[in-house]
Amino acid sequence: MLSLNRGTFLRKGLGVLRVSLSSSGCGNGGGGGERESRVAMESTLKDARDGAAAVDVDPKLTVSGGVEDVYGEDRATEDQIVTPWATYVASGFSLLRDPHYNKGLAFTEKERDAHYLRGLLPPVVITQQLQEKKMMHIIRQYEVPLQKYMATMDLQRLFYKLLIDNVEELLPVVYTPTVGEACQKYGSIYRRPQGLYISLKEKGKILEQLKNWPERSIQVIVVTDGERILGLGDLGCQGMGIPVGKLALYAALGGVRPSACLPITIDVGTNNEQLLKDEFYIGLRQRRATGKFEDFANHNAFKLLAKYGSTHLTFNDDIQGTASVVLAGLLAALKLLGGTFANQTFLFLGAGEAGTGIAELLALEISKQTKAPLEEARKKIWLVDSKGLIVSSRKDSLKHFKRPWAHEHEPVKDLLDAIKAIKPTVLIGSSGVGKTFTKAVIEAMASFNEKPLILALSNPTSQSECTAQEAYTWSQTNESLSFKHKGRAIFASGSPFDPVEYNGVVNVPGQANNAYIFPGFGLGLVMSGAIRVHDEMLLAASEALAEEVTKENFDKGLIYPPLSNIRKISAHIAANVAAKAYELGDFILYPVFLLHASSMNSVIYLSFPLQLMLLLLLFVIFLSRVATRLPRPENLVKYAESCMYTPNYRSYR
Numbered sequence: 001m002l003s004l005n006r007g008t009f010l011r012k013g014l015g016v017l018r019v020s021l022s023s024s025g026c027g028n029g030g031g032g033g034e035r036e037s038r039v040a041m042e043s044t045l046k047d048a049r050d051g052a053a054a055v056d057v058d059p060k061l062t063v064s065g066g067v068e069d070v071y072g073e074d075r076a077t078e079d080q081i082v083t084p085w086a087t088y089v090a091s092g093f094s095l096l097r098d099p100h101y102n103k104g105l106a107f108t109e110k111e112r113d114a115h116y117l118r119g120l121l122p123p124v125v126i127t128q129q130l131q132e133k134k135m136m137h138i139i140r141q142y143e144v145p146l147q148k149y150m151a152t153m154d155l156q157r158l159f160y161k162l163l164i165d166n167v168e169e170l171l172p173v174v175y176t177p178t179v180g181e182a183c184q185k186y187g188s189i190y191r192r193p194q195g196l197y198i199s200l201k202e203k204g205k206i207l208e209q210l211k212n213w214p215e216r217s218i219q220v221i222v223v224t225d226g227e228r229i230l231g232l233g234d235l236g237c238q239g240m241g242i243p244v245g246k247l248a249l250y251a252a253l254g255g256v257r258p259s260a261c262l263p264i265t266i267d268v269g270t271n272n273e274q275l276l277k278d279e280f281y282i283g284l285r286q287r288r289a290t291g292k293f294e295d296f297a298n299h300n301a302f303k304l305l306a307k308y309g310s311t312h313l314t315f316n317d318d319i320q321g322t323a324s325v326v327l328a329g330l331l332a333a334l335k336l337l338g339g340t341f342a343n344q345t346f347l348f349l350g351a352g353e354a355g356t357g358i359a360e361l362l363a364l365e366i367s368k369q370t371k372a373p374l375e376e377a378r379k380k381i382w383l384v385d386s387k388g389l390i391v392s393s394r395k396d397s398l399k400h401f402k403r404p405w406a407h408e409h410e411p412v413k414d415l416l417d418a419i420k421a422i423k424p425t426v427l428i429g430s431s432g433v434g435k436t437f438t439k440a441v442i443e444a445m446a447s448f449n450e451k452p453l454i455l456a457l458s459n460p461t462s463q464s465e466c467t468a469q470e471a472y473t474w475s476q477t478n479e480s481l482s483f484k485h486k487g488r489a490i491f492a493s494g495s496p497f498d499p500v501e502y503n504g505v506v507n508v509p510g511q512a513n514n515a516y517i518f519p520g521f522g523l524g525l526v527m528s529g530a531i532r533v534h535d536e537m538l539l540a541a542s543e544a545l546a547e548e549v550t551k552e553n554f555d556k557g558l559i560y561p562p563l564s565n566i567r568k569i570s571a572h573i574a575a576n577v578a579a580k581a582y583e584l585g586d587f588i589l590y591p592v593f594l595l596h597a598s599s600m601n602s603v604i605y606l607s608f609p610l611q612l613m614l615l616l617l618l619f620v621i622f623l624s625r626v627a628t629r630l631p632r633p634e635n636l637v638k639y640a641e642s643c644m645y646t647p648n649y650r651s652y653r
């Protein structure tokens, strides 16, 4: 127990006292496991008055280095250097400002006494539920989505509670599509730091910068270089809204502790002229660095993933998360529609990170289901980029990630002609260009598919290849069509659209957004202590998500489950991902564990070469295993749930 004479502390300002509580348990610390207190007192300056006397300067010097006015307050002028004194005592006023511990009017009478809060708060004590109701009431009063965004970002601990309890309403506010506008205007709406900025200016001092981050037990880092923000292009340093938004979802939807999340933006400049001229722009005012800093460029996403994927626990959400969510939607749709994966023909508009990432996972799934080689499976998948259909005659001029998709075919210039030539059953938009699924495109899809599957993945809403309304109406307006079903297209989009009524039928469009996958996926990695991401884990995540789609959901037109169940869904995804991580190490781990356990007493009697061999074997196991948190929990879903962070207020001593 720590006691402190606050009067003495504040008047003399002898030191900075930090009291931080960190908890552990499930490797995730949210379950209220063992709490550990760390108290560190740093006395950095001598008493200012003593110091002033010793060096014989103005005796009215204040503790912060300025000069006392007649009221004893600091009247430092601009040219005087002062020390920014701060206290981190989790009591009194500082407790009310602490994002981790502040409960506002929900502090109990007892807590108000124990923590010097009397008088700092009005007398009423309210529940967290009432606070939540009040905040939702305030947020709903704003009509402009960006204002809602700013209001939610101002919340502290209550933020996660609101997001968890109102996920369908707030996801479009804190994430796509509003986060796109927030990034575009991030400089104008900037209020307080929400992540770490690593800029070219600080080259060579990155470790110092990382040490400045207040949290120590980081488990998930989301990093961007701001070059490709949704379908909005280069937003430079203002891309920070994306890691902040994604990590909010890791915490709220996936249950990773917020304090274990670190958003990072790498600022190497921007080529966005508008931002460079914007007086409120928060980043380096220079063009994007290339040359030796080329690794930061967006078009190197595949290279970075290939480089670090085999040595670090890395995951590219645009390539892998998107792939997993699309595969899940298609698995669910086919399960309910009937038909096999291998019998589908897929056509993409857009052959970048998202498009080719999805294509590769779909090919893997086809190959897994049919036992055909991957190269064979890829032949069911076609992609169109800005130059037309990707075909073999273009191979030499294609970027490496497009080459596997250069199939034998004559050149085709545009999407509509590609649809007519390929006759896909599934059309996927990943171009970042809005309005590209025209009436003719949708009608063509509907002309040879009874239920065309159409996914318009591009974000934000303005970049969506088509709207839900367009997909539903254009797929059934053509009188010459041989199919006369209502609500013919099965549609999902990256950004949400409202339900659409057409001819008395209400169709609910699903949201094909990686937000379904990455929170649970991240939790699965954390709880199993996985050291690498494998494609099989992405397939496992897709299967878990697809299993959550019910016939009732599908009858409404949904190929994804309602987001209101996302915590439960995330627990299932996490469990499947963790199960795969344990399985991937199993083949060698278990026999050797048995061997090790049964020979424990005799190991010391083994001859040296045998001991060496055993050690070598253990080393191989160490290198090959994926899950490192052992032993494997029996019920992974229950374990995932027990690991999830909950934002409910705790009682304070």
Ligand SMILES: NC(=O)C1=CN([C@@H]2O[C@H](COP(=O)(O)OP(=O)(O)OC[C@H]3O[C@@H](n4cnc5c(N)ncnc54)[C@H](OP(=O)(O)O)[C@@H]3O)[C@@H](O)[C@H]2O)C=CC1
Pocket (backbone or CB within 6 Å): 228, 229, 230, 231, 232, 317, 318, 322, 325, 349, 350, 351, 352, 353, 354, 355, 384, 385, 386, 387, 429, 430, 431, 432, 433, 436, 457, 458, 459, 460, 463, 493, 494, 495, 512, 513, 514, 515
């Ligand atoms: N719903 C979700 O969860 C996700 C959605 N997305 C969205 O996907 C979109 C694309 O992202 P990403 O793959 O990273 O971007 P990239 O820049 O990597 O790829 C864009 C692709 O679209 C092609 N393209 C651009 N314009 C046209 C056009 N007019 N006609 C045909 N093809 C065109 C490009 O062609 P070329 O190669 O010739 O330049 C390129 O192949 C973004 O809007 C993003 O928001 C991304 C991730 C997740």
Ligand SMILES: CC(=O)C(=O)O
Pocket (backbone or CB within 6 Å): 176, 229, 230, 231, 317, 318, 458, 459, 494, 513, 514, 515
């Ligand atoms: C959702 C997402 O990651 C994107 O649009 O880029």
Ligand SMILES: [Mg+2]
Pocket (backbone or CB within 6 Å): 230, 317, 318
């Ligand atoms: Mg993205």
